[in-house]
């Protein structure tokens with residue numbers, strides 16, 4: 001284990017935003033039915049190993065297109081897990097490839113458990129280039145549902161390795177309010193979680209005032225996004241729900257701080273399957289899917305800069 005201090009996760013992610021001039025996070029959510037035809041056509045039978053190889057190729061070629069023009073990628077563990085063990089090998093390859101390409105990696109696993117088990121998840125997924133964990137990921141999405149003592153092991157690993165977490169505060173799905181909007185005392189559950197996130201960050205701020213504990217807040221709830229930006233001034237926000245789920249540039253701008261940093265906005269289907277979006281399909285189509293990925297990424301960058 002190296003003995004130098006790891007650079008903080010928030011510092012690295014905000015630096016990547018500054019270096020690329022982008023707050024776009026490209027979601028890596030490979031799906032069999034949506035892969036471009038040139039990749040699907042190579043699959044022999046329905047063996048998970050064949051699909052896993054196609055997922056690796058697809059995601060690594062996306063990484064080649066977007067490196068240098070976005071700060072981070074977010075592999076969605078579910079789509080890799082769906083293929084069984086071969087999918088997990090693919091996930092590992094994609095994380096390592098993204099990291100070697102200089103991208104900050106946010107693994108979207110929405111993990112958590114009782115504290116002693118949470119320690120194992122933290123050990124697995126959190127780290128930094130100088131202090132990597134086994135998966136080589138910089139950060140992980142984490143559920144707050146098991147309470148404060150389930151979050152603390154992640155925070156300790158963030159401290160030790162320079163990793164980060166994104167706690168689910170206000171998710172983008174239509175049914176998220178079923179629990180998150182419930183009142184507990186004079187606060188909603190999501191406000192209570194936001195309070196915990198801010199409290200845990202306070203002792204851990206970098207020179208720009210950001211800590212390692214980020215928060216997931218959906219683009220589909222713009223009023224709460226603005227509210228939560230104020231409530232969690234020390235958190236980098238991970239904002240999913242842009243594009244395919246209906247979130248637009250004006251909805252997500254309140255997530256950014258006065259320097260245009262402090263948040264990353266995720267789009268998965270809208271970028272990686274851009275070859276089949278009506279506005280791109282005719283121009284690019286399956287054969288030129290890399291160009292469609294580039295065009296969709298540049299379009300999103302432009303919309304978020306505007």
Ligand SMILES: O=c1ccn([C@@H]2O[C@H](COP(=O)(O)O)[C@@H](O)[C@H]2O)c(=O)[nH]1
Pocket residue numbers: 027029076108170171172173216217218240241242243244245266267268269270
């Ligand atoms: O509140 C949340 C938390 C996570 N997600 C994840 O983000 C992507 C969104 O994909 P799109 O194709 O851009 O809709 C996906 O991996 C979700 O699991 C979210 O959407 N909302």
